[in-house]
Amino acid sequence: MLATFVLCACKAPMTTRPESSSPKALLECIDVGQGNACLWRTGSHAVLFDAGPDSMGILDSLKVRGIDSLDWLLLSHGHRDHVGGAWELLGHIKIGCIHVGLDTTHPWGTDSVRTLAKRYGIRVDTLVRGDTLPDLSPWHVRVIWPPRLRETGDNGASLVVHVRDDVQSFLYTGDIGFAQESEILQLEPDLHTSILQVPHHGSATSSSLAFVGQLNPSLAFILVGIHNEYGHPTLEALQRLTAVLGDSSRIWRTDQRGTLRVVFTYDFGIGE
């Protein structure tokens, strides 16, 4: 099943923006079961936030969309539900650069990606807070987390990346938890987002009221496998998300809807 949502015109006068109904980006959080793989496309760019677990068909998912190259592939951290699918991409999809974070607690994941990347001549860069990625015009991409030299690993070391233009945005959070959310609030007191990738598949120890409340998203995406062994998303996280968003219909789950699809247009507002 494919769920589609259009962030489109409510107030912008059509006469001033004749291109207003044309898409300026397409976001698809691909149903890869328990794991993350979010594809962001503009007219001339395609990038991927995590590659899902192994053998869940991320390569076929890209091929069926006519994608044979990515500007970059970002791997938030070393867990298999985020990195595993990368192995089937390398050598079959042209990748401009692979971006990784500071998580070194699962070297088998990122080290094997590094080995393959070297074989195929793909650059691997480590990102930290404050880094920016080349613009995906008109979108700017900024790394929010983790700070340099922070001794943290596993989920807490996930890259958090904010993609935004003047009016709309997407916050990719990987698998961060309460502690990282709290620090991000301190570092980014003005951070907001239109669409939130709910941290850590809706775990009980992520998506604090304070964090979701400040971000104030219009839509929350939970990337989760049906009947997964972790009990994600948890009732606690769902209750906090609903409390902030005010309407559970604004919480979209891949286990219920399949691939989640949003079109950003040049108008500002929310419509469905």
Ligand SMILES: [Zn+2]
């Ligand atoms: Zn995960």
